[in-house]
Amino acid sequence: MPPTATAPTTPAAPATGSAVPASIEAKAKKAREALDAHVREIVGWHFNPDTGCPFWLAKQTEWKLDVRKEVGSYDDLKKLPHFEDDWLRGGPVRRWLPRGLEGKPVYVFETGGSTGVPKSRLQVDDWKIDYENFSTTLSDKTFPKGSDWLMLGPSGPRRLRLAIEHLAQVRGGIAFSVDLDPRWVVKCLKRGEMQEGNLYKQHCVDQALTIPRANPNIKCMFTTPKLLEALCEKIDIVRYGITGIFCGGTELTPQFHRFVREELAPGADFIPTYGNTLMGLATHKPFDPKDNYEIIYHAPQPRAVTEVVNPTNAEEKVPYGGVGRVMLTTLTKETFIPRFLERDQAIRRPPCDPYPWDGTGNVQPFQQLGVSVVEGVY
DSSP states (O other): OOOOOOOOOOOSSOTTOSSOOGGGHHHHHHHHHHHHHHHHHHHHHHTSTTTSOHHHHHHHHHHTOOHHHHOOSSGGGGGSOOOOGGGGBSSOGGGGSOGGGTTSOOEEEEOOOTTSSOBEEEESSHHHHHHHHHHTTSOTTTSOTTOEEEEESOOTTSSHHHHHHHHHHHTTOOEEEOOOOHHHHHHHHHTTOHHHHHHHHHHHHHHHHHHHHHOTTEEEEEEOHHHHHHHHTTOOTTTTTOOEEEEESTTOOHHHHHHIIIIISTTSEEEEEEEETTTEEEEEOOOOGGGTTOOEEEOOTTTEEEEEEETTEEEEEOOTTOEEEEEEEEESSSOEEEEEEEEEEEEEEOOOSSOOSOEEEEEEEOTTSSSOOOOTTO
16 A cells, blocks of 8 residues: 555755756757747737627626737736635626637536536637647657557546547547446545445446457556555556556646555656646646655646745746646637636646746645545546
């Protein structure tokens, strides 16, 4: 069994240092300039009467603010109010469709609802673009082109099943999926029905066990930490041919990270990720033993930006190595979400190569949120 997880603490000496490494200062400056230019483009799109969506055009009128004139850089987004959680709960969802994208096929994806009524995000191609970009970060040796995938994770109304299927197709493979409803597990756990929740988890694992046995071309998989552990209790997934594991969820602690690499699937390439329906998909800092198995994520800038801010004053970042609340800004032509305070907390980490912008380490549910967060099969 993995070691018992402990509450997040601020390390006395951050593994990745306390300042931007001199070797990437120039890259960090160039990335910031690209971000500022991207902000101008996205704000110009969403607040233009010809291309913007009804929601943001109405907000601009309500604020009595010409956003396109006021916002010329990422820092200028502070002139706008923080994005409110409830704006994405309920409908009508068409208020989020930019006029410049009318007539295109539209998808609606929902969050997990672990902190209340699920939030909805309207998308056209963002879900494909996010995973196409992520595909370029995967090793062709451990996630071979032409190999098939096992998808053991949430299905609709989330975007994850479609996204993993698209990722597999982009890499020339087929995705084999298990029907999984994590909301039922959350309900069981909230009612205190731990046995029922475990039975459902086992039901999902039992479905997954039949797939690699019948399809030897499966070399890659996506799953959550709890389901990965449950699957590995039944079979040696490396012996079954799995060479690459893509894993997501807030249970991805340093303890679990070490457990996977040393005991659950030694020899397999383990790729942790931090993402959700609102942000897209963050990638992780390349594994470095000096980080003591801490998983450090970097948002897909400039399409999304994360900052680690003071929980009592979101206008200021915590120092490098400090723990704060994650603040998300999403910047695509389909979705504009400025300065949304996420349900997560993390350690602020400095830029790295190949990601010359701030990272978030040891992401966990925000402990001061004031509501119960039940992660279920995550």
